Amino acid sequence: MFTGSDGDVATAAVKALGIGPVVGNRTWGGVNVMDWNFSLADGTGLILPREAYWLTHQGWHAENHGIAPDIEVPCTPEDWLQNRDPHLEAAVHAALTRLTAQPPATPPRPAW
Incomplete structure:
Protein backbone atom coordinates (compact mmCIF):
# COMPACT_ATOMS: atom_id res chain seq x y z
CA MET A 1 0.00 0.00 0.00
CA PHE A 2 2.80 2.44 0.82
CA THR A 3 5.55 1.52 -1.62
CA GLY A 4 8.08 3.41 -3.65
CA SER A 5 10.04 2.21 -6.65
CA ASP A 6 11.73 -0.53 -4.62
CA GLY A 7 8.32 -1.91 -3.67
CA ASP A 8 7.43 -2.24 -7.34
CA VAL A 9 10.78 -3.73 -8.32
CA ALA A 10 10.92 -6.19 -5.39
CA THR A 11 7.35 -7.32 -6.05
CA ALA A 12 8.11 -7.84 -9.75
CA ALA A 13 11.22 -9.84 -8.79
CA VAL A 14 9.26 -12.12 -6.43
CA LYS A 15 6.77 -12.82 -9.21
CA ALA A 16 9.44 -13.30 -11.91
CA LEU A 17 11.46 -15.71 -9.75
CA GLY A 18 8.39 -17.64 -8.61
CA ILE A 19 9.38 -17.30 -4.96
CA GLY A 20 5.76 -17.38 -3.84
CA PRO A 21 2.47 -15.64 -4.34
CA VAL A 22 2.26 -11.88 -3.93
CA VAL A 23 -0.57 -11.04 -1.54
CA GLY A 24 -2.17 -7.62 -1.07
CA ASN A 25 -2.88 -4.74 -3.41
CA ARG A 26 -1.37 -3.58 -6.68
CA THR A 27 1.74 -1.48 -6.12
CA TRP A 28 1.41 2.17 -7.07
CA GLY A 29 3.68 2.18 -10.12
CA GLY A 30 6.25 4.79 -9.17
CA VAL A 31 9.24 2.98 -10.61
CA ASN A 32 11.27 5.71 -12.30
CA VAL A 33 14.17 7.27 -10.45
CA MET A 34 13.53 11.00 -10.14
CA ASP A 35 16.04 13.84 -10.26
CA TRP A 36 15.13 16.78 -8.02
CA ASN A 37 18.03 19.13 -8.81
CA PHE A 38 16.60 21.40 -11.48
CA SER A 39 15.86 25.00 -10.51
CA LEU A 40 14.43 27.61 -12.83
CA ALA A 41 15.35 31.31 -12.84
CA ASP A 42 12.10 32.25 -11.06
CA GLY A 43 12.92 29.95 -8.12
CA THR A 44 10.59 27.11 -9.03
CA GLY A 45 11.93 23.63 -9.43
CA LEU A 46 11.52 20.70 -11.76
CA ILE A 47 11.33 17.01 -10.97
CA LEU A 48 12.33 14.91 -13.96
CA PRO A 49 12.57 11.16 -14.46
CA ARG A 50 16.20 10.12 -14.73
CA GLU A 51 16.08 6.34 -15.12
CA ALA A 52 13.47 3.77 -16.11
CA TYR A 53 13.12 0.09 -15.36
CA TRP A 54 12.41 -2.77 -17.72
CA LEU A 55 11.07 -5.64 -15.66
CA THR A 56 10.66 -9.29 -16.61
CA HIS A 57 7.00 -10.06 -17.34
CA GLN A 58 6.16 -6.32 -17.12
CA GLY A 59 8.41 -4.79 -19.75
CA TRP A 60 8.31 -1.02 -19.48
CA HIS A 61 4.73 -1.09 -18.19
CA VAL A 73 -6.81 -8.56 -0.69
CA PRO A 74 -8.55 -5.26 -0.01
CA CYS A 75 -7.89 -3.41 3.22
CA THR A 76 -10.90 -1.37 4.29
CA PRO A 77 -11.04 1.65 6.61
CA GLU A 78 -12.83 -0.60 9.11
CA ASP A 79 -9.83 -2.96 9.04
CA TRP A 80 -7.58 -0.04 9.98
CA ALA A 91 -0.53 -14.29 3.32
CA VAL A 92 -0.33 -16.62 6.34
CA PRO A 103 5.09 -30.17 2.84
CA PRO A 104 8.76 -29.34 3.30
CA ALA A 105 11.19 -32.10 2.44
CA THR A 106 12.55 -34.18 5.29
CA PRO A 107 16.25 -34.93 4.99
CA PRO A 108 17.31 -38.56 5.33
CA ARG A 109 18.84 -39.65 8.61
CA PRO A 110 22.62 -39.64 8.44
CA ALA A 111 24.37 -42.99 8.40
CA TRP A 112 26.55 -42.96 11.50
Missing part, protein backbone atom coordinates in the same frame (compact mmCIF):
# COMPACT_ATOMS: atom_id res chain seq x y z
CA ALA A 62 5.24 -1.06 -14.41
CA GLU A 63 5.53 2.74 -14.36
CA ASN A 64 2.13 4.34 -13.69
CA HIS A 65 0.51 0.91 -13.46
CA GLY A 66 2.28 -1.06 -10.74
CA ILE A 67 2.54 -4.79 -10.12
CA ALA A 68 -0.68 -6.74 -9.58
CA PRO A 69 -0.75 -9.27 -6.73
CA ASP A 70 -1.42 -12.95 -7.28
CA ILE A 71 -3.95 -12.85 -4.45
CA GLU A 72 -5.72 -9.50 -4.20
CA LEU A 81 -9.94 1.04 12.77
CA GLN A 82 -10.15 -2.51 14.16
CA ASN A 83 -6.35 -2.88 13.91
CA ARG A 84 -6.75 -5.86 11.54
CA ASP A 85 -4.22 -6.72 8.86
CA PRO A 86 -6.08 -8.63 6.14
CA HIS A 87 -2.93 -8.71 3.97
CA LEU A 88 -0.97 -10.56 6.65
CA GLU A 89 -3.89 -12.87 7.43
CA ALA A 90 -4.29 -13.78 3.75
CA HIS A 93 -3.37 -18.54 5.06
CA ALA A 94 -1.78 -18.86 1.59
CA ALA A 95 1.51 -20.07 3.12
CA LEU A 96 -0.20 -22.67 5.31
CA THR A 97 -2.29 -23.88 2.37
CA ARG A 98 0.86 -24.28 0.25
CA LEU A 99 2.61 -26.13 3.10
CA THR A 100 -0.33 -28.53 3.39
CA ALA A 101 -0.30 -29.18 -0.36
CA GLN A 102 3.49 -29.45 -0.54
Whole structure:
Protein backbone atom coordinates (compact mmCIF):
# COMPACT_ATOMS: atom_id res chain seq x y z
CA MET A 1 0.00 0.00 0.00
CA PHE A 2 2.80 2.44 0.82
CA THR A 3 5.55 1.52 -1.62
CA GLY A 4 8.08 3.41 -3.65
CA SER A 5 10.04 2.21 -6.65
CA ASP A 6 11.73 -0.53 -4.62
CA GLY A 7 8.32 -1.91 -3.67
CA ASP A 8 7.43 -2.24 -7.34
CA VAL A 9 10.78 -3.73 -8.32
CA ALA A 10 10.92 -6.19 -5.39
CA THR A 11 7.35 -7.32 -6.05
CA ALA A 12 8.11 -7.84 -9.75
CA ALA A 13 11.22 -9.84 -8.79
CA VAL A 14 9.26 -12.12 -6.43
CA LYS A 15 6.77 -12.82 -9.21
CA ALA A 16 9.44 -13.30 -11.91
CA LEU A 17 11.46 -15.71 -9.75
CA GLY A 18 8.39 -17.64 -8.61
CA ILE A 19 9.38 -17.30 -4.96
CA GLY A 20 5.76 -17.38 -3.84
CA PRO A 21 2.47 -15.64 -4.34
CA VAL A 22 2.26 -11.88 -3.93
CA VAL A 23 -0.57 -11.04 -1.54
CA GLY A 24 -2.17 -7.62 -1.07
CA ASN A 25 -2.88 -4.74 -3.41
CA ARG A 26 -1.37 -3.58 -6.68
CA THR A 27 1.74 -1.48 -6.12
CA TRP A 28 1.41 2.17 -7.07
CA GLY A 29 3.68 2.18 -10.12
CA GLY A 30 6.25 4.79 -9.17
CA VAL A 31 9.24 2.98 -10.61
CA ASN A 32 11.27 5.71 -12.30
CA VAL A 33 14.17 7.27 -10.45
CA MET A 34 13.53 11.00 -10.14
CA ASP A 35 16.04 13.84 -10.26
CA TRP A 36 15.13 16.78 -8.02
CA ASN A 37 18.03 19.13 -8.81
CA PHE A 38 16.60 21.40 -11.48
CA SER A 39 15.86 25.00 -10.51
CA LEU A 40 14.43 27.61 -12.83
CA ALA A 41 15.35 31.31 -12.84
CA ASP A 42 12.10 32.25 -11.06
CA GLY A 43 12.92 29.95 -8.12
CA THR A 44 10.59 27.11 -9.03
CA GLY A 45 11.93 23.63 -9.43
CA LEU A 46 11.52 20.70 -11.76
CA ILE A 47 11.33 17.01 -10.97
CA LEU A 48 12.33 14.91 -13.96
CA PRO A 49 12.57 11.16 -14.46
CA ARG A 50 16.20 10.12 -14.73
CA GLU A 51 16.08 6.34 -15.12
CA ALA A 52 13.47 3.77 -16.11
CA TYR A 53 13.12 0.09 -15.36
CA TRP A 54 12.41 -2.77 -17.72
CA LEU A 55 11.07 -5.64 -15.66
CA THR A 56 10.66 -9.29 -16.61
CA HIS A 57 7.00 -10.06 -17.34
CA GLN A 58 6.16 -6.32 -17.12
CA GLY A 59 8.41 -4.79 -19.75
CA TRP A 60 8.31 -1.02 -19.48
CA HIS A 61 4.73 -1.09 -18.19
CA ALA A 62 5.24 -1.06 -14.41
CA GLU A 63 5.53 2.74 -14.36
CA ASN A 64 2.13 4.34 -13.69
CA HIS A 65 0.51 0.91 -13.46
CA GLY A 66 2.28 -1.06 -10.74
CA ILE A 67 2.54 -4.79 -10.12
CA ALA A 68 -0.68 -6.74 -9.58
CA PRO A 69 -0.75 -9.27 -6.73
CA ASP A 70 -1.42 -12.95 -7.28
CA ILE A 71 -3.95 -12.85 -4.45
CA GLU A 72 -5.72 -9.50 -4.20
CA VAL A 73 -6.81 -8.56 -0.69
CA PRO A 74 -8.55 -5.26 -0.01
CA CYS A 75 -7.89 -3.41 3.22
CA THR A 76 -10.90 -1.37 4.29
CA PRO A 77 -11.04 1.65 6.61
CA GLU A 78 -12.83 -0.60 9.11
CA ASP A 79 -9.83 -2.96 9.04
CA TRP A 80 -7.58 -0.04 9.98
CA LEU A 81 -9.94 1.04 12.77
CA GLN A 82 -10.15 -2.51 14.16
CA ASN A 83 -6.35 -2.88 13.91
CA ARG A 84 -6.75 -5.86 11.54
CA ASP A 85 -4.22 -6.72 8.86
CA PRO A 86 -6.08 -8.63 6.14
CA HIS A 87 -2.93 -8.71 3.97
CA LEU A 88 -0.97 -10.56 6.65
CA GLU A 89 -3.89 -12.87 7.43
CA ALA A 90 -4.29 -13.78 3.75
CA ALA A 91 -0.53 -14.29 3.32
CA VAL A 92 -0.33 -16.62 6.34
CA HIS A 93 -3.37 -18.54 5.06
CA ALA A 94 -1.78 -18.86 1.59
CA ALA A 95 1.51 -20.07 3.12
CA LEU A 96 -0.20 -22.67 5.31
CA THR A 97 -2.29 -23.88 2.37
CA ARG A 98 0.86 -24.28 0.25
CA LEU A 99 2.61 -26.13 3.10
CA THR A 100 -0.33 -28.53 3.39
CA ALA A 101 -0.30 -29.18 -0.36
CA GLN A 102 3.49 -29.45 -0.54
CA PRO A 103 5.09 -30.17 2.84
CA PRO A 104 8.76 -29.34 3.30
CA ALA A 105 11.19 -32.10 2.44
CA THR A 106 12.55 -34.18 5.29
CA PRO A 107 16.25 -34.93 4.99
CA PRO A 108 17.31 -38.56 5.33
CA ARG A 109 18.84 -39.65 8.61
CA PRO A 110 22.62 -39.64 8.44
CA ALA A 111 24.37 -42.99 8.40
CA TRP A 112 26.55 -42.96 11.50
